[in-house]
Amino acid sequence: MSINSFGRLFRVSTWGESHGPAIGALVDGCPPRLALTEADIQPWLDKRRPGADPLSSPRAEPDRVRILSGTYQGRTTGTPISLLIDNVDARPADYPAGAPPRAGHADAAYQAKYGLRDPRGGGRASARETAARVAAGAVARLVIPEVRIEAKAIEIGGEADPARWPELIRAARTAGSSLGGLVECVATGVPAGWGAPIYAKLDAELAGALMSVNAVKAVGIGAGFGAARARGEDNADPALAGGVTGGIATGAPITLTVAFKPPASVPALGVTGRHDPCVALRGAPVIEAMVALVLADHKLLHRAQCGDGA
């Protein structure tokens, strides 16, 4: 219900602004007795972290996560898990209070909605918020050990050959521009039966979860937009469905495709600051995290209605 929370039973609430003192995630409803320490979360954050490779934003955030509650002697207790990540390289002074809304950003929309906004790097609208998603997603993975989730960029700037991406990204940065891209995500091991009909359909919730990631403009499952040109008999091929029929997992791999638009924080639009020339690369761990959150929630939802053995 609340606008900064995600999930029904495995429920994550995130908070924090890009240039405030810290960001965080609160994980509620986690099953008890799972082994969990910071070491289970940190590697996933490291994959998403800015400054980790020369093609991403130069903002240097160590993104060290601390667990403030919800565990005892390295095990989850079933109570809320509070995760906190300090903002180390925040530079609020880079963003003066009176700055006009930046083109292609959420600045104007936030202003229209709230009548004021935190101008410091987009505030809450910054992609920095996705670090909290990744931290929560790492906990979600512990809930669904039977599932393997892997996302990767499959196209950058229209180019499918990864060997050419560094060159394209450097050229875009040099030109004061940025690039979009496609990310593919496959979840294997999802048991047949997870999911739910009608308004909690597994594919619907995955689509909503992925579209909630900054810069995502389209989501497809299975054949995706290609399904519009398929014929009835193509339904015999499970790849068309992509692992979900009627909103319920079939047991086949769940395949998703996501389109990221190019970042608007580019000199070509008059926007300065430290930003990524392509978010699709760093977006893959975020996509994985969101898929993990949806699946963990649906595992619990399925168990609630149908029991462990169903």
Added chain:
Amino acid sequence: MSINSFGRLFRVSTWGESHGPAIGALVDGCPPRLALTEADIQPWLDKRRPGADPLSSPRAEPDRVRILSGTYQGRTTGTPISLLIDNVDARPADYPAGAPPRAGHADAAYQAKYGLRDPRGGGRASARETAARVAAGAVARLVIPEVRIEAKAIEIGGEADPARWPELIRAARTAGSSLGGLVECVATGVPAGWGAPIYAKLDAELAGALMSVNAVKAVGIGAGFGAARARGEDNADPALAGGVTGGIATGAPITLTVAFKPPASVPALGVTGRHDPCVALRGAPVIEAMVALVLADHKLLHRAQCGDGA
């Protein structure tokens, strides 16, 4: 929260099986004092109705809606509005209890989830459930008179010229096959500020809502999948964003594209019964209804947090 309900504040729950006695929608949270009678709902149902044109399923359902509660002297009272549509042309005998799951359908997934299933025409998984969505969507429209929503098929079977669709659909039916298609939906008049950040993003909720419609396999907003091949400076064009930035409406038209797969109920897959050879045509009113439901909910959500004048 519940799996057969949709929306937070303007909340719709639907019920009913394809070949049971009736289907229905329960609308909760509707503002009071809106003029509402069956005549406000029926025209939208008539647009979706099977048997209305020779290219759709021959099932003859008048889809007459009755309002059983929530109004007094033709005005909403703020209490739940119960809408009921009798199933007139149900033929449960067409679907024997022991029939095997149909290829490409949700039959096997329902069986895996629940350990039993209603085999009568797909039961709850039938596209007949979407009539209840359309009825509820008609009420939602009354909540958002400032908004105009229009969806239409823009491609059938890979063909963009509507003049050729009847021919293609008839050919597919004759061949025992079926066709997919693309539907475009535009919502104009959505005030800047509706929507919400992070997990209740307007585009995320629209994507989830549309992906929950039977046979939808992909959803895009603005440039959709095309955004993956845009460059940073293209963000200057509002069409890229499609009316939503940071999850919040900008005031520009909201543009959505949806891909419908071809129905699996085709002789080529050994499935008999009365079905549509292409659902994209009849799907447009359902898409409109879902968009109306999302927007009505977000109007109330925005008013809750930010007040009428914000």
Added chain:
Amino acid sequence: MSINSFGRLFRVSTWGESHGPAIGALVDGCPPRLALTEADIQPWLDKRRPGADPLSSPRAEPDRVRILSGTYQGRTTGTPISLLIDNVDARPADYPAGAPPRAGHADAAYQAKYGLRDPRGGGRASARETAARVAAGAVARLVIPEVRIEAKAIEIGGEADPARWPELIRAARTAGSSLGGLVECVATGVPAGWGAPIYAKLDAELAGALMSVNAVKAVGIGAGFGAARARGEDNADPALAGGVTGGIATGAPITLTVAFKPPASVPALGVTGRHDPCVALRGAPVIEAMVALVLADHKLLHRAQCGDGA
């Protein structure tokens, strides 16, 4: 979330006005494969039914329930169960549109909230709505066969001896007045561990559920208000806690006490119509139903987080 729904996972939404065509309950999230026909529900409705004994309202409602969805061959399918009860003895003409708000009733409050109201017998605020709760509660009982719930009046008009109640009630009716009463409810067989901490505490949710019943003004668990005069060492007696500590069931019987105020529909306040001179008697089945709804929901909630075997 929605205002006419109850429960998280085993979720009930009710609808209908006292003098409209029908009332109903929609049950979502029910586990599949439970044996369920109208015969499982009707006996509970018969216990609550008006006109069943000479001490209650003379309104003659057969309260026959119909199951419109969610079952197949006498078993629940896991999809929404739509229950409908026709209003047979409605007399809308008894309640003219321009009638002033009745003293002690919700009429004025509804008018203040919604700017209009359904004047026909209190509309949605009528105790008739509780029939829908009882119908849903009957389904909830099937979800928790391990639990036995029994509520009974223990005091009417200040008198604890049931032998004197008929006389007191008749005297109150003759005097144009009405009586309050106390109802006690005991739930045995609730497994230790059901419930949840902090904001979903089992006792908190029971208190909320019971206070939502028309005319209830107080709720206590265990020692109830008597706990205010207990001493620390009395905590050694499990009766003080009443079966719940820290919001979680201990395995001991859960004991609740509820106070019903006297109905305000009395000639002494200038209110005519067909009403009960004491609702505590007919309220007991409603109390049982609400307890069943809370416990069914918490059984599923516990199973979601902790698994079947926990």
Added chain:
Amino acid sequence: MSINSFGRLFRVSTWGESHGPAIGALVDGCPPRLALTEADIQPWLDKRRPGADPLSSPRAEPDRVRILSGTYQGRTTGTPISLLIDNVDARPADYPAGAPPRAGHADAAYQAKYGLRDPRGGGRASARETAARVAAGAVARLVIPEVRIEAKAIEIGGEADPARWPELIRAARTAGSSLGGLVECVATGVPAGWGAPIYAKLDAELAGALMSVNAVKAVGIGAGFGAARARGEDNADPALAGGVTGGIATGAPITLTVAFKPPASVPALGVTGRHDPCVALRGAPVIEAMVALVLADHKLLHRAQCGDGA
């Protein structure tokens, strides 16, 4: 929905254990542009704080709150407000891992539910969690400036004369015992129309909110349990209803009574540690906070459905 969150639109999630590094509250859905700094919250925490008077627990917690997100230049931005309170005087070593469950506490129930528990001072079940409620309640007060909420103990150990309470409490402590008490809360200025029918009744939600406070065993509104002995004509007295009819505020003061049981942490039950001999005194600020949370949520809920002017 989630078990550690409270409220629909003005939504609070709390986290933290009694002897962990910190506790906190996350406030989501707060209206934007409200003036808010730590100075608006701290005074309310100071009222609840242990060690503030010689009759309460000797645990010395300064309870300094920090706002980590959701404000900019001293105003709320509409994004989540993360509140953090460090645990300064935690003594985890006082609570060895293998300690048996304490009589009258939630220890055994947590163990039954989760299969493990944090033994350090009750972990999450500690009344220390209520500091987070008070912090969130301070924010809620800013949302409802039209309302005045005051709670106070009206009876301790069966004694209504406050002059005698210090003596009674000291005597109980000396005897290794503890005392229960009654707290009364009055909310004035609640506009007629706030609240909602049926399952979101204002009195039902207040009852649930107050019963969720540690050690509360009974809640009454208006005449409370006294209503059971009233007669129909007493409904003419607004004090019977206590400011709510049909679940909706009438505009009259809302009056609530709450019973606290005596703490079980007493030498007479073999429990050592630093504890309160009577929680009713320190409970009053917590009761106020919960009432503020319910009312803030209902203000937004009412505005959502009925608009600002309704």
